[in-house]
Amino acid sequence: MQILDGKITAEKIRHEIADEVQKMVSAGLRRPHLAAILVGHDGGSLTYVNNKVKACHDCGFESTLLHFGTGITETELIDEVKKLNDNPEIDGFIVQLPLPHHISERRVIEAIDYRKDVDGFHPVNTGRLNAGLPCFVSATPRGILELLRRYDVRTRSKRVVILGRSNIVGKPLASMLMQRSYGDATVTVCHSHTLNIADECRRADILIAAIGQPEFVTADMVREGATVIDVGTTRIPDASCARGYRLAGDVKFDEVAPKCAYITPVPGGVGPMTIAMLMQNTLAAARKEYYH
């Protein structure tokens, strides 16, 4: 059994990006610049955004954090999005989700210029992804594929079972993994209305759990020699941890790991890869790799 180490891999990627940025700066170009909009004071969101800002620093990017109180209206927030759309100094930006209930996440996402949408959530990007066209790919699915690639875990002709059909993980991952250019795998997507979910899981060469149910995947659901990717990051209150909580994955790691060829830990698996891919997307935005 080998650990797919997202932390070390993400660090390598940040170094690679920093080297590229150094070359850009030497060539007289300005540094890539990522902006993040954060609304309110949700602890998880604050941590995520801070980690993204820190990653920008590691990569040699400029970063700008716009932090608004929960009193901001949808119209005001969309105006801020438009300012970032129009600001030639900003290569890409994200709006950290979730947003307060009085703001439509959908309308905010659709207000983002898709050419700066480094989260890859805008319909133009998800639509182009589906059609196999160049676009910003949302960071978690991209991070999973990159982690597999760097450990040389092949996907072609493999049976991939994805647990979860969310817009930001399950669906784009399924779309990519079935395409010739990304995965060329035989993909099955399972969810809350799937019957005999354990049977489906046992058929997987690669099992990807993205349902946010701690320790849902048990040893009996995994076949010997499978690769298991754990996207879950549920916060479980735990007084013995310094931060007052621990992160729980969707996979019962201790009993599943011994059966696996490869497995991601939580934390230190998919999470760091997600942030590294956001950096990759920002670099691509600065270089106008997908759009002019």
Added chain:
Amino acid sequence: MQILDGKITAEKIRHEIADEVQKMVSAGLRRPHLAAILVGHDGGSLTYVNNKVKACHDCGFESTLLHFGTGITETELIDEVKKLNDNPEIDGFIVQLPLPHHISERRVIEAIDYRKDVDGFHPVNTGRLNAGLPCFVSATPRGILELLRRYDVRTRSKRVVILGRSNIVGKPLASMLMQRSYGDATVTVCHSHTLNIADECRRADILIAAIGQPEFVTADMVREGATVIDVGTTRIPDASCARGYRLAGDVKFDEVAPKCAYITPVPGGVGPMTIAMLMQNTLAAARKEYYH
């Protein structure tokens, strides 16, 4: 075994649409207006477009056919697209594919105003479809779901196996069928790199063949009591037919049908439903059901 009769169902739908149009006209509104752009003289394309124009007539729609020679340049064609985008008399339009090789289908599709894209091929529509948002859904997948619905073939919690991962059938169908609001099924997509494809097919409660390989699906690949949807329409030269060819589906109908609970014939199955759904999309465009 029951035939899922697309011809009769499509006729019913055309009548329903014609009734709606009658009400619109009585209320002083103008008739829905569909335009079609056709380039060149491919026999298949001519037939398809003529069938669409005829369906418009049956539904009480206005229709406009713009027919260009293969000498038209990409720029000229995109200018024609822009004229239709800007023409307030046109509710929706399609560009009949395939286009000659010197024209990028992708650039032409992306030039269409997504609010008039009744084929549902523009990334904004495919992206919104993926996210479960209101949009134009491409006609073949929509027609298949509608046919199942009208025969009360349930999809929830069913195992659906789709053969083929094309942008216009396999992928959008998979995206819809896995979503709670459309299908809520457990979906597997198979393709040329799938191993043991017969095993995958035998697990299907609903098997949808969309690979364009005549008679690919044989009786041994279908489990007793399954529902089989045949999207294939390959033209096979046949001197004994008046038109010089016959249409062949992806399913070996004669041997598969006796095992099925439900099956679509070719012709007279998915094909007529596709055109009926294009009419539904045009009616929705005229009523601005998805976009303003």
